[in-house]
Amino acid sequence: MSAFVVGLDVGGTSMKGGAVTRDGVVLHTERRPTPRADGPDAVVAAIRTFILDLSRVSPGGTELAGVGLCVPGLVTPDAALFSANIGWRDVPASAFAPEGVPVRLGHDVRTGGLAEAVIGAGRGVSDFLFLPIGTGIAGACVLNGSPYAGATGWGGEIGHTPVYPDGEPCACGQRGCLETYASAASVARRYASRTGRTAPTEEIAARAATGDDKDATEVWTDAVQALSLSLATYTLLLDPSLIVIGGGLAESGPLLLTPLADRLSTHLAFRPAPPLRPAALGPQAGMLGAALLGWHIAGHPDIGTTWTPDVPNTAPVP
Amino acid sequence: MSAFVVGLDVGGTSMKGGAVTRDGVVLHTERRPTPRADGPDAVVAAIRTFILDLSRVSPGGTELAGVGLCVPGLVTPDAALFSANIGWRDVPASAFAPEGVPVRLGHDVRTGGLAEAVIGAGRGVSDFLFLPIGTGIAGACVLNGSPYAGATGWGGEIGHTPVYPDGEPCACGQRGCLETYASAASVARRYASRTGRTAPTEEIAARAATGDDKDATEVWTDAVQALSLSLATYTLLLDPSLIVIGGGLAESGPLLLTPLADRLSTHLAFRPAPPLRPAALGPQAGMLGAALLGWHIAGHPDIGTTWTPDVPNTAPVP
Structure with a gap:
């Protein structure tokens, strides 16, 4: 039987875990709440238990080769230095995993970016921006791979x-x-403040597209325009091959990406715009990236090139 | 006798050349006009002649180990692909140097950034922005060294x-x-359009500092504010250890760097600003970077760590 690793994506509200073989087969996935209200020690304990449980899901005889974790805040491969969200400080990687099992930590967005780079929308591309747009916006600048x-x-x-x-x-x-203009939370908030109604961003995008809802059109146009200006700046500074858009806002697919690609081009006077592509791994990017980190610390730094993870595509290329 | 390389910085108006030993001793420097008006072939021929002449300045018995050139536009180590400024297209590196001498090309700003990284204001720092502010503004993002x-x-x-x-x-x-707001040329242009008078940027900076010249104060404040916003964006995206400011505008020293550091801090809500430092190599950065490239192609990729080039500092640290 082949060995496996546990990959765990620790978010502010939930944790996504998976047991992943060396061939990229996801043996098991599971989601649990993050007990943030109970304090940082409770979160560390919940992670330990989650990893221990995941390490037992594989059929008998298989070996837990490593653990990868992606966490928010400031992080090194060996320690979770700080997270305002979770409240911890200087937690060593060894606090999370069973004794003797090698463990590596990664930053949440950059670990998602690693997964998109190795097995997702950026496969084969060494220089791109991974931009998940959810409650907040942070990016992973993938440079030289x-x-x-x-x-x-x-x-x-x-x-x-x-x-x-x-x-x-x-x-x-x-x-x-x-x-302030372009996160999924801001789009919803700005729409609600104009109309008094709450609506999911996909609905706001769809209303904007029909042209019948002036508030939706304004809010969506503002988001697209702000994003296009930021992506123009990124493009001029770092000249990426590709921009990969993920997160909740990307679920609007072409309603986001088509006008965004159009606006981005208009901001670039003397160079072409890089193509925009939807993220391939959706909400599994963090867990899969953490699994890659687990395999890295287990001695396989080049893992993943042959993986074909079974995850749904979020949206077609515009 | 030790060998030497020729480093040449090809600009739109002039070319700066130097003969540099393996220990970083600059045996000879020289400046010649770039015959841009005579067309790209004339520029290539002038570069060839300049390199040949520089290869003869060293005392008898020394050997020309390599040639490094920094040029504007789009460039690979082996070819000058395109420069709107000079008008050439796809000129191979071998067109510039005597037969049998290894030659490497570099982009003008990035080659200056290489020199600042290895022997200048960024020595010992692996991640910084080198920002020369002259007629135009372009930067070298030094990442992982x-x-x-x-x-x-x-x-x-x-x-x-x-x-x-x-x-x-x-x-x-x-x-x-x-x-448009912050290049040395724009500062001079914006001041002239308000006052009808032309003045060097150092004078505009000095007038702004006294507070007696409202136009100078406005133009200088606009430049500082635009720069501070750009540097805030760079800092948030790429988290540099340091920002190195060079070019003509940096000659105003603390009149630029002190208010710029102040404004930059105010734009960063949740993280400290990286320190600002004046460039160390002044107008010699391109030539010295080209000499480093010459030594790289001659088989010494780690050269420069012990060099102490004899160039004047442009301005004190604020």
């Missing part, structure tokens, strides 16, 4: 780059951040 | 990132580009 962390681990915070210097106030304390 | 070219060689075009989406028109055809 690897997600780039920056000098202190704070790279990729595109959501708080100033798109409109005197724009609307952002929760971060600044004004005009990308996230 | 090397200037990053991007997927197609167009990386670093920070001068045309949209700082003010509905701002003043830029020569590139877009609006509100960083370069």
Whole structure:
């Protein structure tokens, strides 16, 4: 029997775990709540238990070769340094896994970016932006084949780059951040503040497309315009081969990507725009990236090139 | 006698050449005009002659080990693919150097960034932005120790990132580009259009500092504000250890760097700003970077760590 690793994606509200073989077969997946309200120690304990349970799901005789975890906040391969969201500080990787099992940590967005790079929409492309757009916006800058962390681990915070210097106030304390206009949460919030009605972003996108709902059109156009300006800046700075859009907002598919590609082109005077592509791994990107990290620490740094993970595509290429 | 290389920095108006030993001793430097008006073939011929002449300046018995050239436009290590400025297309590296001498090409800004990284203000720092601010603005993103070219060689075009989406028109055809507010040429142009008087940027900076010249204050403040917004975006995206400012505008020293550091901090809500430092190599950065490339192609990829080039510092650290 072949060995397997456990990959775990630790989010603020839920944890997604999987047991993944060396060939990329996902033996088992499971989702559990993150007991954030009970404090950081309870979260660490819940992760330990989750990993232990996942390590037992595989048929007898198989071996747990490693554990990979992706977590929010500031992280090194060996420690979860800080997360405002979860509240922990300086938790060593060894706190999460059974004794003697090698474990590696990764940053949540960059680990998703790693999965998209190796087995997802960026397969075969060494330089691209992975941009999941959900409650917030952060990106993974994949450069020379690897997600780039920056000098202190704070790279990729595109959501708080100033798109409109005197724009609307952002929760971060600044004004005009990308996230204020273009996150899924902001699109919903801005639509609700105009209409008094809450609606999922897919519905807002669909209403915007018909042209019958002026508020939907304005909110959606603002989101697309803010994103296109940010992506123009990214393109001019880092010249990516590709931009991979994921997260909740990407579920609108061509209603997002078609106008976004159009606007992006208009902002680039002297160079072509890189193609936009929907993320391939959806909400499984973090878990699969964590599984790749688990295999890396188990001694297989080049793993994944032959994997064909069985995950649904989120949207067609526009 | 030790061997030497020729390093040549090919600009739109002049070429700076040097003969540099393996220990970083600059045996000879020379500046010649770029005969751009005579067409691209004349420029190639002038470069050939310049290199040949420089290869003879060294005392008898020394050997020309290699040639490095930094050129504008789109470039690979082996060919100058395109320069709108000079007008050439697909010129192989071998066209520039004497037969049998290894030659390597580099992009002008990234080659300057290489020199600042190895022997200049970024020595010992693996992740920083080198931002020379002259007639135009382009940057070298030094990532993991090397200037990053991007997927197609167009990386670093920070001068045309949209700082003010509905701002003043830029020569590139877009609006509100960083370069439109903050290049040395734009500062001079914007001051002249307000006052009818031309003045060097150092004078405009000095006038802005006294507070007696409202036009100077406005123009300088606009430049600093645009730069600070761009550097905030860069910092949030790529988390550099350091930002190195060079070019003509940096000659104003603390009159630029002190308010710029101050404004940059105010744009960063949840993280500290990286320090700003003036470039160390001034107008010699391109030639010295080209000499490093010459030594690289001559088989010494790790050269430069012990070099202490004798170049004047441009400005004190603020």
